Amino acid sequence: xxxxxxxxxxxxxxxxxxxxxxxxxxxxxxxxxxxxxxxxxxxxxxxxxxxxxxxxxxxxxxxxxxxxxxxxxxxxxxxxxxxxxxxxxxxxxxxxxxxxxxxxxxxxxxxxxxxxxxxxxxxxxxxxxxxxxxxxxxxxxxxxxxxxxxxxxxxxxxxxxxxxxxxxxxxxxxxxxxxxxxxxxxxxxxxxxxxxxxxxxxxxxxxxxxxxxxxxxxxxxxxxxxxxxxxxxxxxxxxxxxxxxxxxxxxxxxxxxxxxxxxxxxxxxxxxxxxxxxxxxxxxxxxxxxxxxxxxxxxxxxxxxxxxxxxxxxxxxxxxxxxxxxxx
Amino acid sequence: xxxxxxxxxxxxxxxxxxxxxxxxxxxxxxxxxxxxxxxxxxxxxxxxxxxxxxxxxxxxxxxxxxxxxxxxxxxxxxxxxxxxxxxxxxxxxxxxxxxxxxxxxxxxxxxxxxxxxxxxxxxxxxxxxxxxxxxxxxxxxxxxxxxxxxxxxxxxxxxxxxxxxxxxxxxxxxxxxxxxxxxxxxxxxxxxxxxxxxxxxxxxxxxxxxxxxxxxxxxxxxxxxxxxxxxxxxxxxxxxxxxxxxxxxxxxxxxxxxxxxxxxxxxxxxxx
Numbered sequence: 001x002x003x004x005x006x007x008x009x010x011x012x013x014x015x016x017x018x019x020x021x022x023x024x025x026x027x028x029x030x031x032x033x034x035x036x037x038x039x040x041x042x043x044x045x046x047x048x049x050x051x052x053x054x055x056x057x058x059x060x061x062x063x064x065x066x067x068x069x070x071x072x073x074x075x076x077x078x079x080x081x082x083x084x085x086x087x088x089x090x091x092x093x094x095x096x097x098x099x100x101x102x103x104x105x106x107x108x109x110x111x112x113x114x115x116x117x118x119x120x121x122x123x124x125x126x127x128x129x130x131x132x133x134x135x136x137x138x139x140x141x142x143x144x145x146x147x148x149x150x151x152x153x154x155x156x157x158x159x160x161x162x163x164x165x166x167x168x169x170x171x172x173x174x175x176x177x178x179x180x181x182x183x184x185x186x187x188x189x190x191x192x193x194x195x196x197x198x199x200x201x202x203x204x205x206x207x208x209x210x211x212x213x214x215x216x217x218x219x220x221x222x223x224x225x226x227x228x229x230x231x232x233x234x235x236x237x238x239x240x241x242x243x244x245x246x247x248x249x250x251x252x253x254x255x256x257x258x259x260x261x262x263x264x265x266x267x268x269x270x271x272x273x274x275x276x277x278x279x280x281x282x283x284x285x286x287x288x289x290x291x292x293x294x295x296x297x298x299x300x301x302x303x304x305x306x307x308x309x310x311x312x313x314x315x316x317x318x319x320x321x322x323x324x325x326x327x328x
Numbered sequence: 329x330x331x332x333x334x335x336x337x338x339x340x341x342x343x344x345x346x347x348x349x350x351x352x353x354x355x356x357x358x359x360x361x362x363x364x365x366x367x368x369x370x371x372x373x374x375x376x377x378x379x380x381x382x383x384x385x386x387x388x389x390x391x392x393x394x395x396x397x398x399x400x401x402x403x404x405x406x407x408x409x410x411x412x413x414x415x416x417x418x419x420x421x422x423x424x425x426x427x428x429x430x431x432x433x434x435x436x437x438x439x440x441x442x443x444x445x446x447x448x449x450x451x452x453x454x455x456x457x458x459x460x461x462x463x464x465x466x467x468x469x470x471x472x473x474x475x476x477x478x479x480x481x482x483x484x485x486x487x488x489x490x491x492x493x494x495x496x497x498x499x500x501x502x503x504x505x506x507x508x509x510x511x512x513x514x515x516x517x518x519x520x521x522x523x524x525x526x527x528x529x530x531x532x533x534x535x536x537x538x539x540x541x542x543x544x545x546x547x548x549x550x551x552x553x554x555x556x557x558x559x560x561x562x563x564x565x566x567x568x569x570x571x572x573x574x575x576x577x578x579x580x581x582x583x584x585x586x587x588x589x590x591x592x593x594x595x596x597x598x599x600x
Contacts, residue, residue, distance in 0.1 A: 124337035
């Protein structure tokens with residue numbers, strides 16, 4: 001039985017249109033034109049226990065809105081959702097005891113107090129007995145390497161340190177479902193990696209079900225086997241991460257570095273040119289034609305270096321956002 | 329009882345938050361000095377020119393009683409002063425409320441326990457300042473503060489804290505509907521301090537406005553505990569005042585719960 005089940009979930013926001021200028025402002029006092037934005041429209045999916053699912057989408061696609069509905073912070077306009085068998089927005093105590101949400105841009109810690117104080121408060125809030133708490137805290141401290149920082153005022157921590165504390169605070173009660181909204185935003189590479197490793201070991205060790213949004217594809221690539229792509233409030237892809245590029249799998253990216261400038265017409269003549277900037281040209285070439293293509297350019301153009309790569313995930317995602325491909 | 333543990337933890341967090349802001353609190357006590365000096369000068373002047381003899385009563389207070397009132401009322405107003413309404417408002421506006429909605433703890437209980445915790449930390453210090461002020465007052469004016477008055481004062485002060493918390497809880501929750509609310513907090517605070525007798529006794533407002541102010545809940549937040557301590561309200565009057573104040577507290581509690589229920593419904597419906 002799925003641990004998260006979402007069926008035709010929708011969320012509209014109403015807002016007011018306002019033209020610029022003083023006269024428009026005055027008109028607005030009397031009559032405002034209400035508009036409706038469909039932040040999430042008719043989204044359906046289900047997630048099994050123990051899955052780590054990447055939830056991808058451009059800004060304003062509806063990722064955060066969906067996570068807010070699933071964690072009970074927001075009421076949907078229509079549709080159904082069940083998390084651990086609960087309707088999240090009823091915010092039953094049993095439900096709240098078993099989930100957690102971390103939002104990268106919103107702190108759950110008290111900035112003026114050391115993180116340990118917030119942890120202690122969470123211990124009381126989640127009714128943990130001291131032994132369980134000590135053990136859970138010990139694990140997380142070990143995992144994040146934050147022992148020396150526990151007594152430091154939260155606002156004196158770096159962004160990366162603070163985010164580790166945020167996640168640790170959210171995990172003390174061993175939630176069965178964890179929603180992570182941009183947990184690595186603004187973090188340096190080392191901190192990003194530390195966060196990813198934690199999420200992975202959490203999932204492997206505790207079997208926690210994780211739903212994760214991120215702008216950084218490397219987060220998703222490292223952690224998730226499955227991705228759900230959302231664009232303009234609707235799901236455009238739901239399946240294996242590897243499937244995103246399925247429609248592009250018959251292609252390779254060939255990059256050339258020239259030793260001297262080459263005129264554009266000459267480069268374009270080979271077909272499949274994606275970009276030409278200075279001495280660097282990028283081509284998309286059919287997998288079967290790569291050998292032949294390489295041989296020709298090496299023989300006919302002043303090539304200093306040639307690399308052959310897979311089409312990056314971004315390319316497949318961008319195509320899905322544009323509504324091309326996506327046959328999963 | 330696990331729920332008690334949560335609010336005990338919030339209480340203790342309140343104590344520590346207050347200690348983090350101890351410099352801020354110290355300055356607010358120092359800030360009490362200047363209004364006391366100004367008022368002392370004002371009343372000295374009024375009592376002198378009003379009748380030529382400082383022994384006569386103005387607004388039902390002798391000169392010494394008035395000074396006692398002004399000093400005690402000033403300290404009481406510092407002690408019951410809130411500030412959490414700004415936190416409530418910022419929780420609502422910036423989405424900090426989310427963290428409470430997803431956790432198994434009540435926001436009202438959390439805020440109240442936190443407020444009580446921070447007030448208990450301030451109270452220890454302010455109690456010492458108040459004791460010193462009373463010692464000075466009794467040395468200079470011969471006023472005496474009996475044990476019964478002090479006990480009554482403690483009860484009245486607890487009620488005052490509760491009432492002030494509830495008043496500003498209701499005001500703070502308006503943040504669910506209003507976006508720019510800082511000015512409203514200041515306006516309410518000024519009106520509340522005046523209407524509660526925090527600046528001068530309510531009798532100063534004369535026979536037209538005075539009785540109205542006496543009937544409102546505000547007077548129980550400053551004037552009532554002050555007069556209990558100064559020995560002007562005792563016995564049956566004290567009991568009646570505590571009873572009426574408690575009724576107001578019950579009414580405000582109900583009002584607060586209604587506003588909260590409507591506000592959260594809107595918050596969850598509109599999103600932050």
